[in-house]
Amino acid sequence: MDVDQQRLRSLKGLKWSKYDPDILPAWVADMDFPPAPEVVSAIQEMVDLGDFGYRFHDADLLIPTWCDWIERSHGWRPQEDECRTFTSSMQALEAVMVLHSQPGDGVALFSPIYMPFRTAIEQAERRVIDIQLQGPDWKFDGERFTDALDPGTRVVLFCQPHNPTGHVYTQKEIDEFAAIVEDRDLIVISDEIWADITFDGIRHLSLFPNNRALRDRTITVGSASKAFNLAGARCCVAHVGPTATRVELDKFPDHYFGVNSSFGAAATVAAWTRAESWLQQVKETIERNRNYLHDRISKETSGIEMHLPEATYLAWLDFSKTNLSDNPSKELLEKAKVALEPGKKYGTQCGTFARLNFATSMEILELILDRIFEVVTE
Ligand SMILES: Cc1ncc(COP(=O)(O)O)c(C=O)c1O
Structure with missing residues (x-):
């Protein structure tokens, strides 16, 4: 599925408008893909x-x-x-x-x-x-x-x-x-x-x-x-x-x-x-993204832990064994210029977690991961 960054940057939706243009957003649960043509034509x-x-x-x-x-x-x-x-x-x-x-x-x-x-x-x-x-x-x-x-x-x-x-x-x-x-x-x-x-x-x-x-x-x-x-x-x-x-x-x-x-x-x-065939394409894209994300997190020694999600386009990442364990999403926003959702919003016990939305292009996902791996160490 094509993802046009210029289109995304011009959207008024929360995901791409909340932060400055140097930040890559992977937080709120909206997808970056263009909408189903059937929906647009309706x-x-x-x-x-x-x-x-x-x-x-x-x-x-x-x-x-x-x-x-x-x-x-x-x-x-x-x-x-x-x-x-x-x-x-x-x-x-x-x-x-x-x-x-x-x-x-x-x-x-x-x-x-x-x-x-x-x-x-x-x-x-x-x-x-x-x-x-x-x-x-x-x-x-x-x-x-x-x-x-x-x-x-x-x-x-x-x-x-x-x-x-x-x-x-x-x-x-x-x-x-x-x-x-x-x-x-x-x-x-x-x-x-x-x-x-x-x-x-x-x-x-x-x-x-x-x-x-x-x-x-x-x-x-x-x-x-x-x-x-x-x-x-x-x-x-x-x-x-x-x-x-x-x-x-x-x-x-x-x-x-x-x-x-x-x-x-x-x-x-x-x-x-x-729009069933559009959904099918989206699912194939996000399944590929999920596997890519999981692969890199498993192989690159950063200390981040990720359980393979069986559904959704959200990865629940544990940073407890990394240098960013105190407040990972805040640190990643400042240092990696990547916006994730803070784990503690999801549970009082989840301060070492952050949620990453992987419903985007492979190119943006790669960039997000490159930026994260640059600042996270075991
Ligand atoms: C589990 C769950 N429930 C409800 C919502 C909110 O959905 P809506 O805005 O359609 O009410 C979300 C949004 O991500 C969600 O993940």
């Missing part, structure tokens, strides 16, 4: 027609289109009348969390984790029940989970595949998780927006269809924002398994959660219906 058609009024055509198609996409890509079909639309996955997650808990209740997460999960719990005045995953493979640990839960815990925020570690939970891990969730009578909000980016033939397993005990307690959150690079579209679809959650959500007035913009909906529907 928006272009609206622009050409000046079709900017009350246009609900694509917004009305979000649910059936997502259900078709999930069926084609992941082998199960969410029931359309059990789905609801939101403007983002975080909105879905926050709305359901608040419905199923009271201030002071516990809400569990598995850290390291995409940082807004923790912020959402804290802002809603719930208690963070922090279950710390262990490297190098970041697998689910039933004993830690059980030990961390208390009688006031109501909800679990799950992320499958997992950001930032790139772990894809297996059937065995899901079954172990489900047994505890059922025993403790918890509601699970499963953020599956990375589902479409897995490697090595590994299949993403949605929680809802893959364990019977999870059926009445799982809300599955999907979006085109990661796989199709459409974070600006502000469209999300959630399958709401528990009847009680749907009843509670439906009590809110029509506009309470906002409605999807016609531009975002047009882009999202085009992605799920017509």
